[in-house]
Amino acid sequence: MQPTDTDTARAEQARKESPFLTTVEAATYVCLSRRTLEKMRTAGDGPAYRKHGRYVRYHIDDLDAWSTARRTNSTSEYGGHTQPARRQRQSPKPSQAPESGKRNPHKRTEGG
Secondary structure, three states: OOOOHHHHHHHHHHHHOOOEEOHHHHHHHOOOOHHHHHHHHHHOOOOOOEEEOOEEEEEHHHHHHHHHHOOOOOOOOOOOOOOOOOOOOOOOOOOOOOOOOOOOOOOOOOOO
16 A cells, blocks of 8 residues: 555644554655555564554654664664664474384375
């Protein structure tokens, strides 16, 4: 879902009335896509959010603080923050040979 002019207007109106924005409004406010904001929320490196029942809401002050914390002076630096850690793939468990006399149900046998 792409932000529309209506979403932008609602975000501006919300700034005047309610400090809480939906994900689409918050994404428009910080100039990101809705999906990027959702991914950042899942990874834990996005702006702080609140759960109001089943709804996710972003407070404008939290969005401003998050944006300010990412202010940089140069594109050659990462902004003083550590880069997000990459997930390490876990090595597979060592295979265990089946006990003698027991058949491995996952092993294919010839002819069957």
